[in-house]
Amino acid sequence: MTRPPPPSFVRLLDMLNTIRQLSPFDTLNADEGLLLDALIVKWHERDDIMASEVMSDARFGSQPTAYRRIIALRDKGLVCLRTDSKDKRVKFVEPTKLARDYMASISEGIAALGQSPRTV
Amino acid sequence: MTAKFKDILGWVLLVIGLGLAWYGLASANDYVFQHLALNPNAHLIYLPAALRIIYPLVFREAGVFGIIIGSYFVVQDRVNDGLRLNDGLLEIVSLSVMSGLAPLIGIAIFKMLFTTKPDLADLKTVHFFALGSLCAASNALLHNLYYTLSGHAVLPLELASTIFIGDVAGTVIVLSLLSFALTFFISRRRV
Numbered sequence: 469m470t471r472p473p474p475p476s477f478v479r480l481l482d483m484l485n486t487i488r489q490l491s492p493f494d495t496l497n498a499d500e501g502l503l504l505d506a507l508i509v510k511w512h513e514r515d516d517i518m519a520s521e522v523m524s525d526a527r528f529g530s531q532p533t534a535y536r537r538i539i540a541l542r543d544k545g546l547v548c549l550r551t552d553s554k555d556k557r558v559k560f561v562e563p564t565k566l567a568r569d570y571m572a573s574i575s576e577g578i579a580a581l582g583q584s585p586r587t588v
Numbered sequence: 589m590t591a592k593f594k595d596i597l598g599w600v601l602l603v604i605g606l607g608l609a610w611y612g613l614a615s616a617n618d619y620v621f622q623h624l625a626l627n628p629n630a631h632l633i634y635l636p637a638a639l640r641i642i643y644p645l646v647f648r649e650a651g652v653f654g655i656i657i658g659s660y661f662v663v664q665d666r667v668n669d670g671l672r673l674n675d676g677l678l679e680i681v682s683l684s685v686m687s688g689l690a691p692l693i694g695i696a697i698f699k700m701l702f703t704t705k706p707d708l709a710d711l712k713t714v715h716f717f718a719l720g721s722l723c724a725a726s727n728a729l730l731h732n733l734y735y736t737l738s739g740h741a742v743l744p745l746e747l748a749s750t751i752f753i754g755d756v757a758g759t760v761i762v763l764s765l766l767s768f769a770l771t772f773f774i775s776r777r778r779v
Contacts, residue, residue: 474707476602479646486711487763488770495771 606654724755
């Protein structure tokens with residue numbers, strides 16, 4: 469049984485999404501943003517975050533989906549994958565300079581909000 | 589008002605809206621890039637060419653009719669501005685229909701060369717490049733064939749290459765601007 473063609477609004481949204489991806493400027497989608505936020509919290513707790521640990525977190529979807537998002541963050545220069553010297557099957561997800569700069573900008577933004585307002 | 593009547597009315601309004609958008613962009617193109625025109629129907633930059641790809645893929649028959657209706661008013665405007673046609677209304681309608689049919693040929697060839705999902709979710713840069721080139725080539729060839737068969741004095745190679753270059757350039761410009769706008773004005777997060 470053949471499926472009916474998708475409605476126009478579905479095709480329009482898909483096409484707009486595809487056109488948006490033509491842009492050479494890297495941006496994060498909502499899922500990648502969620503993963504990055506979670507990694508930032510984890511990095512503040514400890515340094516050695518294993519990729520398998522992230523993949524087993526149900527918030528990020530299935531394991532293959534979570535892995536794809538980790539790779540997307542790596543391709544956008546936000547994380548790097550370091551192989552464990554003792555067990556080459558283990559990979560650690562570490563922040564790059566870009567991610568550290570991003571975390572610093574968040575801290576600065578929050579600090580600026582906390583400053584007392586200037587009197588005129 | 590029955591559901592079927594509502595559907596038909598919605599479809600008609602969609603066609604009119606698409607036609608108006610085509611007419612607006614073509615008129616703006618004619619005004620801004622008039623110095624890049626070989627003749628009133630061949631420009632070195634033709635922005636509506638991007639819609640020639642998007643309309644049939646997204647809106648199917650409504651998109652094709654939108655192009656035809658929009659093109660009708662564009663050609664009518666050019667006639668009012670001094671464009672000479674041999675057969676008046678018949679030629680205006682013929683040019684309009686050709687403008688709507690050209691992308692169907694390009695898309696048909698594209699579907700023979702590439703396999704994509706019906707919901708357009710898997711389109712890549714190479715697909716847009718192929719679609720732009722194929723639709724531009726079919727438009728250039730159709731127009732060239734028409735002008736030659738209808739007895740207009742034209743330089744076939746110059747006309748075809750101008751239309752092809754204009755359509756490709758217009759597609760690249762519009763898709764780039766649209767991609768830029770979608771990235772920076774509707775983006776959820778920038779790092």
